[in-house]
Amino acid sequence: MEATLEQPKTALKNRSIRRVAVLGSGIMGSRIAAHFANIGLEVLLLDIVPQQLTPAEEAKGLTLDKPAVRNRLVNDAWQNTLKATPAALYSSKFAERVKLGNFDDNLKDIGTYDWIIEAIVERLDIKRSLYERVEQFRKEGTLITSNTSGIPMHLLAEGRSDDFRRHFCGTHFFNPPRYLRLLEIIPGPDTDSAVIDFLMKYGDLYLGKTTVLCKDTPGFIANRLGIQSLVQTIRVAEDLGLTVEEVDKLTGPVVGRPKSGTFRLSDVVGLDTTVNVANNLVKMEHDESRESFQLTASMQKLMENKWLGDKTGQGYYKKTKDENGQTVILALDLKTYEYKPSQKVKFATLESTKAIENLRKRFPVLLAGQDKAGEFYRRTFADGFRYATNRIPEISDELYRIDAAITTGFGWQLGLFETWDAIGVRKGVELIESQGQKPAQWVYDMLDAGFESFYKVEGGKRLYYDIQTKNYKPVPGAEEFIILENIRGDDPSNNVVWKNAGVHLYDLGDGILNVEFRSKMNTFGLEVMKGINKAISIAEKDFRGLVIGNDSTEAFSAGANLGTLFMLAVEQEFDEINLMIAQFQQVIRRIRYSSIPVVVAPHTLTLGGGCEAVLHADRVVAHAETYMGLVEVGVGLIPAGGGTKEMAARASDLYQTGDPELNILQNIYMNIATAKVSTSAQEARDMNYLRAGDQIVLNRSRLLAEAKQAVIELADNGYVQPKPRTDIKVQGKTGIALFKAGITAMRMGRYISEHDMKIADKLAYVICGGDLSAPQMVSEQYLLNLEREAFLSLSGEKKTLERIQSLLAGGKPVRN
Structure with a gap:
């Protein structure tokens, strides 16, 4: 990834950040390095050379001049970062973007890097000593910043060259840097204002941070x-x-x-x-x-x-x-x-x-x-x-x-x-x-x-009380975001195009409508399904496109509302359950097969039915911290809102890559069978829940604005309503036999229960297209029917009801 930002000052015009050097591999330094690797940059991570051998190194006959010894501190720190929970990287494969070294052998390499970030021990004398060495190799004009949590910038910059001081400031990340959104930018007395402008914008756009300009005071803000x-x-x-x-x-x-x-x-x-x-x-x-x-x-x-x-x-x-x-x-x-x-x-x-x-x-x-x-x-x-x-x-x-x-x-x-x-x-x-x-x-x-x-909302803009002017002023930068709370203002019914107990519809401008879920944990119940249907109908008549997104800090959607299903299953109202599943499938299908483009903007928890809504979008604009998965197996069911069907279709499409067909299908099957949830949007892409053309946004505040822009692009490019597919290749008995062998082995090894085995069998049957004698093409509707039948049969199982009841009562399904 290359990040280029236009700057008003000549010195920083077209500045690009391709490579970042992080000095210091402690907890903060290593995790800062990991986050820059997350956004696609080449990273150099350095630390000091050990002065003594460890007993293990002595036993191996190593000496202090061996690379393994000289890089021991940085190697150990980086390995600890790779094993850390929660994960510092969006994907483990991003680790290859980080090169390790030490100050004695590799500090000279910083001359080819665009940004140098110091993250060593919080001691003024040690930081100044390192800066003196940095000046020997740093190229003029290179950004040089400190991650200090409190040492004043004017003290850190003392004795440095004019060019160093002009390009030096504080960039204080909060731990863990991937997850906490704050990046404090602290100018020194001589910092070029264009450097500050660049970093404020860079942190926002590329690092996904809320960049806050601070004064050079103790502890900052x-x-x-x-x-x-x-x-x-x-x-x-x-x-x-x-x-x-x-x-x-x-x-x-x-x-x-x-x-x-x-x-x-x-x-x-x-x-x-x-x-x-x-x-x-x-x-x-x-x-x-x-x-x-x-x-x-x-x-x-x-x-x-x-x-x-x-x-x-x-x-x-x-x-x-x-x-x-x-x-x-x-x-x-x-x-x-x-x-x-x-x-x-x-x-x-x-x-x-x-x-x-x-x-x-x-x-x-x-x-x-x-x-x-x-x-x-x-x-x-x-x-x-x-x-x-x-x-x-x-x-x-x-x-x-x-x-x-x-x-x-x-x-x-x-x-x-x-x-x-x-x-x-x-x-x-x-x-x-x-x-x-x-x-x-x-x-x-x-x-x-x-x-x-102190704050108020007027005309969709958030204003703050400004002490200097003694009046209200717009919060700077907020005009680039779409915040539903600001659209609503003080009255939740403000600017609502239509609403029921489950959703509110808002006009985002430029002919784009937004669906906001309003249920607890944004779960899919009857009111939400009605709301999505109504939104698509309104959008098809009066708008250019639709965004499905919300500002919740907890979940895009935690999936289906299981309370209704549980009550119907206890009463053995299976015709009602069958109708409910069919209605849900219809709603999810409308997301794809409407006459207007629909973009879904997931974030945080995106589970079950929420994931199925994402899978059927014309395009997805996901926040980087999206934890997505088809988790129905955990409560004794299988995905039946088109999730199993859609993943079978994606496996069918991936066969064209030349990979063995059953290997692709097996990976997808195991993700569903184990209720695996992605640890990031990038991992969701690796799991095929996101496609190559779907967008990942780092700054959560920009999510809805980016989703709106994606809808506009689809509409401007001449959106054409797609047709239901009839070309999904399924494996039939061949696939079922493979999966049954694995399921049986898992049961014999006591890794799964008898009920787990029954659920896994049902899932295998559906994702392989049923008991077909040979691989062949089937339609979406064929697979949707199989989904519904399997879901319906499992909803009548006593052990499934026990799992659902356990989840509803205590937040965690029982293992039975």
Whole structure:
């Protein structure tokens, strides 16, 4: 991949990034290298040369001058990255794009690279020493950036050449770089503004990041606010006598934050990492709340004990085995510093929000709680709001940058000012004052001037309150995105072309209609199927094309709504089930065989029926983080919305490549039979769920805009409605025999249950086209009929119902 961006300044016009050198192969350096490999670049990853042999190297008779020894640190680090979970690479085959070496032998090679990223230890003297060596080989005009998490740019750039300083700045990725969307761009005092413009755009377009421009202040934006919040949360927890488990429940999904919560996050990141940042920030003489970064009692105790979290095997949590060899999670008692079995958490305040699905509507209820949970929320949110107001204009002139950094850097669904808006700005001020504190004066001035919110939506545009001009301004860059929440505005019914309980249809402009699923986890139920049908009918009459996409952070679609199927199966209403499957097949087929182009934009979880919708699109525009699969086997069924049929058709098309036919079909069959889910959109392509012509987008915010553009291109190029296929080559008895042999072997080895075997047999029968005497061509409808028959028979199986019931009750199907 070659990334070329037009720049207004001559120095950077037509700058291309083809090759990136990453200096330092620690956790961050290796994963940054992996992400650049993900986007198709050549990467050079370097680290220091070891000074001593390991016992294993001595035993092999190696010496310090051997390449295997000289590259040991970088080799080991890269191997650890390749084995890391979650995966750093979109596909394991991308590892070949990364070349390994060391500073002594290979630093000279950086002269041929377009961007040099330093990611070594957080020590100013060591970084400066490396920069001095870099200047010997770096070509003039080459970008040189640091991944430092807090060392000021002006200190790092001291003593360097004019060209180095002009092309130097901070590019602070967050760990893991593939998954966390934040990229902080921090200019130094001499950085060319065109360099900053380039990196802001490059990070957005090519790395899929939310690029946030930061001032050169301690901790920049995300760590300054995030670490302050984390330390203060621990402090309040200790003051209120809350347990580790209670705090993690209170600071998890219920407030729109990662399920890890505060203490589990500390263990994952490493307490020493948090402490190092906090110790640097507590030195800030100009911060009125710098004491808030002082370590709490538990943080000090854990540091003394070297209980740093996952890296040392214990922190606020500890994983162990019981007498039966089962894994047990122990939690630290913050009073005795002893570990005890983790306990379930229950608060009246949390119980009162269970039925409130809208996150924004949850916050007023949480803050009004009269138990310890309510007090915890009032103290932590009041402090966080107040602290954020005082950081303007110190760390940012604009409040939207603060929210963008904290949400994308720490995985929060709402930023601090967005959360404050949810309870009302005046209510937030009252909350802060009730804790004996005050926000910054600009908040009072804003309210006195009649401005009642930090954000608002007008004409489909999101506006933020600008403190300098004392008025609202559009959030920059948002005009390039399509955000359904902005189209809706404050009223969910705004700009809706048509709606029911399952979907909303929006006019995206330029003659393109959008279908947004509105069901829980965007599952396919009767209302969603009706909505898709209606959308296609409306689009065929009044629009040029259709996008099926949504802004959910959880799932594009988790598949079919199994609740209805379960009830019908229990009542043995098989005619109703048969009709339901036929209707679902018809809806999915309409996605392909409508008179207008249909583009589907999957992301995150795209399972079962959601995957089948993708398989039938005229084109797919997928987010890079799309976890896609036909998973029906897990609940005792087979894909029957055209999924099995479509994968048989894709296998038939792939036969033309000259590969052995049954090998291709076997790979596809095993993906379905094992309910395999892709770990990325790239892997979905490797699994044939995405085709060569389908598009992968790295920046989630651009997904719907790119999907809309894809529909326009199809329409402009003279879209012609396709005809149902009658040329799908299936293998008949030949394929069934192959699969039955494998299934029987799996059963004899006790790898699968008897019921698994029955499901696998049914799948083999359908994907091979039934009991045909020889390979031959069949129609789509023929395969759809086989799908429906197999699904119907399995839905009457007791063990299938047990699996569905288990999934509905506990979120995980039983293995029976």
